[in-house]
Amino acid sequence: MYDILSVFQCISFHLRTIVIVGICVHQFMALAAPAQSPIVSPTLTTDLRQTFIDHCGDCHSDDLAEGEINLVAALDGEFSQQVVLWQRSRDMLRRGQMPPRDADILPQNIRVQMLDWITAQLRVESRRNPGDPGPVALRRLSNAEYTYSIQDLTNVSTLQPTSEFPADGAAGEGFSNTGMGQAMSPAMIDKYFQAAQSTAARLVLLPDGFRFSQYQSRSDQVTEIVEQIQTLYHRYSDAGGGSTVNFDGQNLVTNDGGRLPLDRYLKVLAAAELEVVKGGLTYEQLARQHGLSPKYLRRLADVLTNPNSDANPWIDSLRRRWQSPNRSTDEIVLQIQTWQKQWWKFNVIGHLGRQGGPTTWMESVEPLSKQFVFNIPLSSDWSTKTVQFDFSRSEWSSEQAQLEWSEPKVDFASGKAALYLSDSLEAAAMIRNDQKELLRSSDYIKYLLKPPALRASHSDLRTDLLQAWANWLGLSLSGKPIVTGHLADRLENVAGHSAICGWGRDGGTTVLVNQSESPISFLTLAIPARQLVVHPTPSTEAVIQWQAPQSGVFDVRLEVKDQDPQCGNGIELRLEKRTQLNRQVLLNQTIENGGRLAFTDDDVANNELRSISLEAGEILMVVVSPRNRDHSCDTTQIQFQLVDKSTQEKWDLAADVVDRIHKSNPVPGPQNSVDVWHFCEQSLDGEFRPKISAESILGKILEAASRPQTNDSELQKLLVELDRLATNEQLEEFSAIDRELCRELYDWFGPLNWLSIAQGNLELKIDPNRWKVGDPRSNRLPAEMLKNGSLRTTVNLKPGGNDSEFATPICRIYDNDQRVVAEFIASQVLMVPGTPGANKLSEQLAEVRELFPPALCYERIVPVDEVVTLTLYYREDEWLQRLMLNEAEIAELKRLWQELWFVAQEPLGKAVAFEQIAEFATQDRPDLVIEFRTIGETIKQRAEEFKQELLDSQAEQWRAVRPFAERAWRRSLSDEDELKLRHLYDQLHSEGVDHESAMRLVLTRILTAPAFLFKLEHTPTAVPSARVSDAELATRLSYFLWSSLPDDPLRELSSRGELSKDQTLREQTARMLCDDRVARLAREFGAQWLHVRNFAENNEKSETLFPEFAELRQAMAHEVELYFEYLFRNDRSILDLLDSDYTFVDARLAQFYGFAGDDQSEFHRVGGVRTSNRGGIVTMAAVLANQSGASRTSPILRGNWVYETLLGEKLPNPPPGVPQLPETLPTGLSERELIEQHSSRAECASCHRLIDPYGFALEQFDAIGRNRSAIVNTDAVLDSGQTISGAQGLKKYLLEQRRDDFVKQFCRKLLGYALGREIILSDEMLLEEMQRQLSAQEYRVSAAVEAIVTSRQFREIRGPGNGTTDKGENHD
C-alpha cells in the first residue's frame, strides 16, 4: 500500500513536527509545574448557597437525598471530596435535566450563576495536582496485545493464540487495554498455559540458538525452510523450462526450474538504455524497479555495450546484434538458448555421486570437435515448389576457415534408398519420364492378374514398374501370394528357460517352441516337450503360414489346444487358404478356456481337410485370435501336418521347426530349401489388402478379378477406364475417389514410389568438391522430392589450413523467393584438436557459458527424479550466487541451507535412507552393493558426528533463552532470574524430559509468567509519584503505539537510559508512528473508539434482506482500520476523520459505494469520494451499519452515536414505561416518520431532540450503509434550531461548529487509551494542552501523540504518598 517514497515523506512529516512540538512541549512542561499555579477557590456566597438550597434542597438534602445526592451536605463540606457529585450536578444543570419538569422552573440567570460557580470550583480542583499519573490498575495484556506480542516475539505473523480466548472486557474510556476490565481466573490460566505451549511447540532449534516457525511438526518446519530457499531462488530465476524425459518408463522432468530469465533482463535493458546513458537512472534503480538482480543487469550491460579488447567471437556476435539498428531481443534470446541447449546437459540427481556417475545436476558439454554430422529433418509441408541449400558457416568462425561437406544426401523412411542431393535434379527428370508409363497402366495390371502359368513374357513392361504395381496391389511378380507380418525379433531363454525360444516381442505376439524333452511350466501355463505354442495380443492375431512348395492335393491334419487353462477366456481359431487374389476360410471355431480342437480323424466331417488343392506358392494359414480381444492366458499349442497325396511327402510343423526355429523366419521345409513355415502376426483391425478403396477403379478391377465368374469384357472396360484416368486429364469426369487415386498414381512418394524407382536407375555421381563454403548455393531442387526426408552430411575443416582456424557450420534452406525457410547451426565448433587455438576457444566458450547458464540453481531442492535416492536435499546454486546475489543474499542463502541441514537432521535422515537403499539393493541390484558399501561408512560416521553436534548445540540454544525472556518480560534478567529458569530445565531433565521438550517447557514457563502477562511496574515508595524506569517507559510507549512489546531499538535505548530523554522520546515516537505496526493502534484505538472493533464478525443483519452483508463486513471493518492507519502514518489532520475526500476500498467495497470504474482487488486509497457522499468516519459503512437494526436503519442509534461517541455528550436513561416501537414499519410511514411520532411524546422529546436530528441527516444510507437509490428527506432541525441537510450538512456542522467538542473528545479518548484508565479531573490541563497543540499544528495527529508521551501522566507512576483517594476523580 505504501511505497518507499511515501514512507520517506512520512518520516519527514514527523521530523518537522518534532521540532515544533519540541518547543511547545518544553514550554508546556514549564507551565505545568505545580509551583507556578497558585490555587484560588471561588467563594461560595451566602446568597448562592441559599439559591442551591431553594432549588435543590427539597429533594437533595439529608432527609431525602434522592438519587443518593445530598447537595446540601456537599455545599457545606470540602469541595474536593465531592467532585463526582458536583460533576453530576453540573451536567444535570447544563443539560436542563434538573430541576425536573414537575419542579419550579429555574430562571436562566440563576442557572448560569450556579453553573459558573461549580465550573470554576472544578477548574480549581483540576489544577490542584495537574499531571497526576492517576490510578492505573495493573494491566494484563489484552487479547490483542497478547497476540501481537507473541507474533513479534516469535516473528511469526500468522499465529493467533487468543482466537478462542474469552472476549476482553473494556473499562476506563472504553478500551480493552484497561486493567480494570481485565479478569484473571483459573480458566484463563489454563488458556494462557495452552497458548504458551502451542507457541513453544513452534520452536525450531538451531545450531546457535532458536527461532520459531508457523508450524509444529518437524516435516512442516523443514518444508517451510525449503520454501524459503525456493522463494530466494525465485527472486532471480524462473520456473519451468524443463523437458520431459522418459526414465525407466516414468516420465520425469529433471531439468525443470531455476531458469535464467534472460529475456526479462534484455527487454528491461533495451527499454531503459537511453535513460541510463543520459544518467537519469542507474542500473541499480532499474533493477530494483523491475525486480531484477542489479549485479547481473550491470554485467549484461557491460558485456553488450563495452567493446572487449580480448575478442570472443560469440560475445562479439551478440554485441553486434545488440548494437544493430534492427535489434531484436527475441532473436538474441533464441540464439543464446540454442547455445544453452548445445553446451549444457542436465543429469538426474539420483545418479549423482555414483561411481563413474555425474557430479553435478547441470553439466557443461564441450562443443569442440574435428567433425560434425548434420542430420536435418526436412519439412513435410513446404509451400514452395523448389528449395535451395546453402552450406556455409556462422559468423563466429575464423575468417580463413574452409569447410568440407561430404556427400549431402537425403534419407527417407526405412526401406527407401537415400538420395544424394547431387543426384536429385537428374532423379526429378527421370521420374517425369517414367511416369509416362502410367498411360498404359492396364497392361501392367493385366499381366499381374494372370496366373503365372498363363503369363506371356513382359518384355514390353518395365520390371521395376511392374514390381511397384505388384507391391501396391498386394500381388507378386511370381504370382504367389505375398506373406506379410513376419515376426522379426528372436526370443531366447524365455522366462529363464534356455529350452524355450522363438519369435516375437515381450508383450507382443509370440511363437515359442520347447526344445527340451520334457514339458516346461511357468506362471500358469505349460509347453509340452518338443511342441510349438503361439500367443496373440489384444490387437493382433498369431499366424502360422504354410506356403506350398509345389502344386498338388494335400491331406491336412490340425490339432489346437489352449495350454493355459487356469485363466483367460479361450481363443478363436481359423484355417484359411490364400491365393494371389483370394482368401477362403476353411475353419472358424471357438475354443473354450482350456479346450482343444482336433481335425485329425478320417471321419466324414473332416472330408474337406483330407484333400485340399493348392498351387505352388499358395498358402494355408492357422490363425489364433484372442477371443473378444482378451488375450490373457491365450498360450495355444498347434500341431499341423500336411501330406502331398500324390508324392506322400510330409510336412509337420513341430517336427520341422522345433530345432530350426531360429534358422530364419520363414523356416524352409525339411526336404528342400524353399521357405515353407512363416511365423507372422496380423492386425485385428487391419485390411486383408493394401489400402485401395473398393469404390475406386482399381478397387473394382481387383474385385472383379477375384470373382471366378467375371467375364473379360467387364474387366476390360474397367482397365480402359483406368488408362483414361491415368492421362490426368478431364478429371472432372471422375469421382472424387478416383481423382484421389490419380493423385496417388503420380505422387513421387505415393504407392508406386516413383522416387525409389528413379533411384534404382541412378548411377552414383558424387563430386566431393561440389558442396563447400563459399560456393554459390546448390541448384534449385524440387521440394516435392525432398520433403519428409532428412538431410545428412558430415562436415570437416578443410585440411591444410591454419591450426588456429575454427568454424561453426551452418546449413540454410531457401524457398522460391530466396527466403530462408530453415537454418541449422552445428552444435559443435570445428577446430584442430590439441592446438593453442583450441585451448583458447575452450576458454572463450567457457566465458559464454559463464554468462549464460541455462539454469541458475536446482530449484526443486528435494529431488524426485529417481525411485530411490540417497540425496534428500540437493543444493546447486553457485551460478545464482555468482551472477545474481549480493553479499547479504548469499549470506542469507547460506544461513537457510545450514538451517535446513540442521532442522531436517539430514545426516541422520541420510543414514536411514542408506539402510533402506542398501537393503533394497541387495535384493534387486546386487551390483550396487559394493558401490554402496564404500559410502556407507562415511554416512554412518557423519551421522555420529551430527549427533555430537546436536549435543554441542544445546549449550548455545540455552544461551538464547535469556535474551528471549528479556524480550518477553520487557526487562533485563538478573542472574537469579536465569537461575530460576535453569532450575526448571534441570528439574525436567532429571525427570527424563529430553532437551527439546525441556526447552519448550521453559519457553512455556516464560510466556505464562506474570512478567509476560502483566505490564508490571515498580511502585515507588513514599512519594506521590515518580518517573517509571526506562524499560517501563519503553513498554508503555510500544504498547500504546504498537500494542506489543518494545523492539530492539527501543530496548537498546532504554537499556542505556536514553529513552527517557525528551529528545529521544520524541524521535522514537516519530519513528514508531511511521512503522507498519501502527496499524494496530488504528485497530485497537480507532476501531474500538468507534465501536466497530469486532465489526468483521458482526452477525446482526437480516440475511434475507441483506444477503451480501456477510461478504462485505470484513472489508467494511478494514476500511476503518486503514483510514486510521493512514491518519497516524502520514500525520494527517484529525479533522480528516470528520471529513475528507478520500477513503480506502477494495473492489467489492468500491462497487458497494458506487465508485465507478474502481476495480482494484487489493485495498487502496481512493480520492474524489466526497461526491459519492463518503470520506470521514461518519459515512463509513461499518459505522452506519453498526448503528442500525437488523432490517431497518435507526436514526436514534446513529444520532446517539454522533452525540456520545463523537461529541462526548451523555444522555440520561429513558423514562420508565417507554412505548415500544413496532418491528416493521406501519404502512405509509418511513423510518424517520416512525421515530418522529415516537419522539413527539413529551417525556421522550427532551432527549430525542438532542440526538435524532443527526440520525435523520444520515437517512440517505440504508441499514448496511449503502446509498439508498431513492432520495429521502435528510433535512434536520437541531436542538439549537439550526437546520442541517444530509451527510455533508452534518459533516460541515461538526467541522465548523462542533470542532472543539470533537477535538476534545478525540484527545480524551486517545489519552484514555494511552494511559489505560479513565480520564480524571487532574488530566484537564493536559487535555487543554493537547487541544492547543493540535490547533497550532493544523490538527496533525502527531501533536496529540507527542503531548501524551511527554506528559507526566504517561511518564510517571503514582506512589503510596499520593494523597488523592481514588474516589471522586471522575472527569467529564
Next chain:
Amino acid sequence: MINQTRFSRRALLRGLGVTMALPWLESVSAAGECFRPHRAFRTADAPRRLAVLFSGNGYHSREWWATGQGSDMQLGRVMEPLLPYRSQLTFIRGLYNAEALKGNIHSSQTGNLLSGAPLAAGGKVQTGTSFDQLIAQQVGKETKLPSLVLGCEKANPSVHKNYSMLYSSHISWSSPTTPTPLEVYPALAFDQLFKDSTQAGQQSVLDAVGSDAQSLRHRISQQDQQKLDEYLNSVREVEQRLERARNRGELQGWRPTITEPTLPRPNDGYPQDVAEHMRLMCDILVLAFQTDTTRVCTLKLNNDHSALRFPNLGIDYMIHHLLSHSDNEDWLKVNQFFIEQLAYIARRLDETQEGERTALDNSVIMMCSSMLHGNHDATQLPVVLLGKGGGALSGGQNLDYRVQEN
C-alpha cells in the same frame, strides 16, 4: 429419606442477591452451607447441584405469569415448554435487585444480578462475588471443577454510558472485580470436562510462575497486588484441580453413574447456528452434572443487550435486544425458544436416575433475566426454579412477593 437440612427460602432468595436486607456475604455463605454435604448425610447419596441460566432483555410483557398451585398451575405462554415439569417448578414473582435500579439501563442491570452488590461506574469494574461462585468456592473442592461457567454469546468489549459492558456480559463473578470468564466454545467446554491428561511439566511450570508472582508482590502497589493475587490464586487453583483430577474418584464418596462422555466431542470453533450452540452447551451442562465433574454451573444463554438473531425460528429481521422492545408474537417465539433450553435440561436430568431420585430431584435450576420485559423495567424480575434441590424445595409452587416487604 427426607433430607434434614431444609433449604431455607429466605436464604436462597438472599443468595440470589435479589434482596439486600441482610449483609449479603452472610446470606450467601448460608446458601453455600446448604450445598455442603451434611455430616449426617450419607456419603453414598447423590450430591445436590445448582445451575443458573440467564437470558437478557426480559420476556414478553403479557405472557410471563403463573396462577394456581401444584398440578393446577396455569402458565403464561412464554413458559409453555415447562408444563410437563409443573411438579418440579417454583414460580417466583415480585423479586427485584435494588442496586440495578440505580444505574443505567442494560449495562448496570446484569452484572450484579447474582450478588446484589453495587456496581462501580466511571470505567471501573467492581461489584460483588456472585452466589454461584461463593457456593462453588465452598463445595467446589469435592469435584474436579469447582464450577462450570458457560455462555452462548461472546462478551461485549465496550463501555456503555459509563458502565463497562463486562457487566452486561457476566452474571458470574469469582471476586468483586473479576467476572468469571465464559466458555463459549463447545469443544473447549467439553475438554474442561474430559481432558484430564496433565501435560508433562505442567505442574512444574505452574509452580514456577506461582513463585514468580509471589516474589513480585512486594514490588508493586497494594492495588496491583490485588490483581496479581487473582493471578496467583488462579494458578493455585489450577494446581489443585490437577491434583484433584489425579485423585479423581478418591475424593468423592459418591460415584456418578456416568464416567465417560455420552456425546462426541463437539467440533472446534464457534457454532454459527444459535440453536445448535445452545443445545450443545445444555448437553455439556447435563453431562457435567451426570459425571459429577462439577456441582455448580452457570449458563448465560445470551447477553443483556444481546445481538443474537434467530434465523432458525424464521426471525432474522431483528436482533434480540431490539426484538425485546416489540412485544409481539415473534418475541414470544424467541422467549419460548429460551425456555425450551431450560425444559431440555430438566428433561435430561429427570431421565438420569440416581438411586431412588432423579438428577433433577437433586438439583436446583434457576432461570432469570435482567429485567421483566423489554422496556428495562427491573422493579420485578422473572425468576423460576426447577428441581427439588435434594428435597429442599417441594416444587409445584407459585410464590408472589409483590405485596410483601422483602
